[in-house]
């Protein structure tokens with residue numbers, strides 16, 4: 001077990017390093033040098049010659065143009081390791097600050113959505129597998145394929161148009177109103193939930209469908225196991241068989257997916273958050289891409305990858321915690 | 331003879347298949363005497379498991395009882411309502427099935443699985459349930475303290491099978507049916523498991539019925555034997571009668587094919603040919619294509635299982651000419 005932990009940590013470390021390097025070289029090869037565009041901008045607004053403007057832009061972002069690429073690379077690595085992600089071109093503040101502000105909102109919305117989707121979806125999936133041949137089965141399948149085929153921003157837009165624009169039940173944008181004080185107080189939390197409702201729905205609606213299918217498949221395979229028929233033969237109560245024989249075994253496989261989904265949430269919300277102008281990671285990702293704000297892009301990208309890697313690691317450990325066969329390394 | 335705990339009368343079981351219906355159990359009548367250890371022996375595919383499933387009403391979806399009666403203590407099992415049947419199953423007749431190795435929940439410790447079996451049937455405290463579980467584990471020769479908190483994957487195959495047998499005894503059933511309980515175990519483990527079963531039978535006086543394709547499995551502990559061939563019971567009797575005074579060529583052939591029971595290795599000879607297809611069984615006596623005593627009459631008349639005295643029944647037209655040499 002110890003060696004496998006070390007191995008996993010090592011793999012994670014290498015992955016992060018590769019991600020860092022790829023991010024660096026890719027952005028440097030991006031079409032339309034962003035600094036070029038910015039220098040043009042600066043030249044016009046400040047009335048200075050292009051060369052000077054370009055030098056200044058490069059200096060601002062720690063990219064002294066004369067430096068050879070490898071030196072820039074090591075400087076970048078060094079900064080990143082020390083947790084300095086650079087300065088946003090558009091917002092003129094450090095990327096760290098932007099991320100620190102954005103993360104809580106994304107985590108707030110996504111974790112509620114993922115949990116809701118997982119709990120509702122896997123409960124329904126188990127019931128469908130258990131009961132078989134009910135009207136629920138074709139209904140759930142249709143629901144899952146429709147919501148899966150519909151792009152998330154369309155779901156988000158539909159929700160926005162119906163519930164925010166037309167019915168005016170929910171706010172159109174933002175994470176909270178100006179008249180509440182951010183902090184750990186009830187009015188604020190309530191207000192934040194109110195603002196988060198539509199984004200959460202936009203996430204959860206397709207999420208439920210996916211979990212229904214995953215859990216149904218897993219539960220059906222568990223239902224064929226000998227220990228389930230043996231439990232029935234022993235005359236155990238239906239409820240116990242459904243929950244602690246079928247449910248608990250069937251959830252093992254989807255559980256790993258759950259952890260990965262959790263890890264990917266930091267980067268996965270771009271379109272939904274953009275539709276609701278919800279100031280989370282995805283919203284800034286959208287902005288960064290649109291504005292070619294690549295220090296910001298780079299920082300967000302790194303965090304996304306970090307999240308996935310961390311989640312994968314976590315999934316392994318959690319899996320070991322719920323499956324005794326893994327725990328003993330057997 | 332002892333009172334029968336199970337009486338099977340003219341039982342016919344069929345499976346619906348693409349070609350039509352295969353009659354897997356054909357007009358079987360059998361009494362399982364109370365308090366004794368009965369073995370049901372026959373080659374693989376002859377219909378043993380199907381009989382067990384008919385008794386327990388756990389036939390696969392395409393299987394059905396076409397005809398016949400199954401009585402348990404004189405009560406017709408086939409007329410019980412579904413809920414009655416479910417309660418009935420583990421409390422009156424417990425079963426240990428063929429693929430029992432996987433019949434424990436892999437993510438629950440063994441003690442918990444045993445305790446909840448008691449709690450779902452009887453109103454006793456958890457502590458009492460655990461005590462009873464431990465006692466039974468001890469009875470089958472396991473160390474309760476070691477097993478109770480183990481997960482199924484942490485114990486060996488033989489131990490698992492013993493756990494399953496202990497579990498089957500949790501509700502003090504009147505009868506235990508074991509369907510090939512030693513398959514998938516190595517020979518030594520098989521031997522000890524059979525010893526354990528024999529001991530249990532003596533100690534608890536519980537009625538046992540063991541299904542097997544391997545005569546050597548039951549030679550030491552069974553006291554009554556039923557021989558099955560191609561969907562029919564061909565001979566029934568006390569073990570000594572069957573082993574030393576058989577009047578059916580198939581039984582004799584079966585015993586001769588196993589060196590360790592009777593005769594020495596040089597005399598070991600397998601029965602020529604293969605068991606017939608149940609889709610299209612031979613006419614008359616189903617054993618006639620393989621029987622060395624076959625006469626013309628055997629091809630036309632279906633031999634009935636009839637008593638020849640000494641609580642011994644046989645289904646051979648020429649039974650009086652046939653003896654164990």
Ligand SMILES: Nc1ncnc2c1ncn2[C@@H]1O[C@H](COP(=O)(O)OP(=O)(O)O)[C@@H](O)[C@H]1O
Nearest residue numbers: 345347354373374375376377378379380390392
């Ligand atoms: N569900 C089923 N559908 C069709 N045929 C079956 C089914 N189960 C068993 N059979 C057939 O019925 C016959 C008897 O099977 P079984 O009772 O399992 O025999 P045994 O336990 O003696 O090996 C075999 O030929 C087998 O192929």
Ligand code: SF4
Nearest residue numbers: 615618621628646647
């Ligand atoms: S009836 Fe005829 S074929 Fe059948 S076992 Fe007896 S002798 Fe053999």
Ligand SMILES: [Mg+2]
Nearest residue numbers: 378379428510
């Ligand atoms: Mg069988």
